[in-house]
Amino acid sequence: MLTVRTHAPNGLVSIGTKSVAVAVAVQHDGVMPIIPDTKNWTWVLEKPCAECGFDASVLSERDVAALIRSNAGLWPAVLTRPDATARPDDSTWSALEYAAHVRDVFRIFEVRLHLMLDQDNPLFANWDQDEIAVAERYNEQDPAVVSAELGAAAAVLADTLDSVPDDSWTRRGRRGDGAEFTIASLARYLAHDPVHHLWDVRAG
Numbered sequence: 001m002l003t004v005r006t007h008a009p010n011g012l013v014s015i016g017t018k019s020v021a022v023a024v025a026v027q028h029d030g031v032m033p034i035i036p037d038t039k040n041w042t043w044v045l046e047k048p049c050a051e052c053g054f055d056a057s058v059l060s061e062r063d064v065a066a067l068i069r070s071n072a073g074l075w076p077a078v079l080t081r082p083d084a085t086a087r088p089d090d091s092t093w094s095a096l097e098y099a100a101h102v103r104d105v106f107r108i109f110e111v112r113l114h115l116m117l118d119q120d121n122p123l124f125a126n127w128d129q130d131e132i133a134v135a136e137r138y139n140e141q142d143p144a145v146v147s148a149e150l151g152a153a154a155a156v157l158a159d160t161l162d163s164v165p166d167d168s169w170t171r172r173g174r175r176g177d178g179a180e181f182t183i184a185s186l187a188r189y190l191a192h193d194p195v196h197h198l199w200d201v202r203a204g
């Protein structure tokens with residue numbers, strides 16, 4: 001049996017029966033099961049990532065918008081590779097799967113930012129990235145479409161970050177696993193994800 005272990009650093013901790021049920025269900029369909037990533041990646045706020053080298057602790061939240069725009073500009077070349085849909089091994093996502101994930105990261109954090117701007121200390125809806133990767137069939141999506149969508153999502157998110165009023169960076173929000181963020185820490189936290197995944201596809 002083939003198994004896939006994803007390396008997605010923005011993950012919610014979600015090891016409940018729902019994810020397990022999905023993994024079992026897809027085996028019967030002949031699709032490679034995804035093992036949910038149970039790491040809590042919030043440590044990236046405190047120290048450099050030992051894999052990609054990114055250090056969010058020295059990053060200003062006000063620089064995240066520019067970082068996102070720069071990062072998004074590197075994905076189109078990745079997605080035109082002839083092997084964009086190939087998994088390097090049984091435990092690693094393809095470049096297309098990473099790109100589709102990064103697109104969805106940009107989208108989900110856009111939603112979370114607006115929640116934090118509009119509500120007091122909102123609780124974010126759960127987002128199981130591994131379950132979504134299977135359900136949305138990331139590796140069957142059109143690389144050209146994913147490329148355009150990633151760029152558009154990055155632009156929207158960067159514009160939202162640029163529009164955060166000076167006195168709003170301390171507004172708060174919470175994840176379902178108990179992790180707490182301000183808009184500033186959420187911005188620095190999300191910055192690692194696209195950087196790490198460019199490293200995953202060796203384009204960063």
Ligand SMILES: [Zn+2]
Nearest residue numbers: 049051052196
């Ligand atoms: Zn990293």
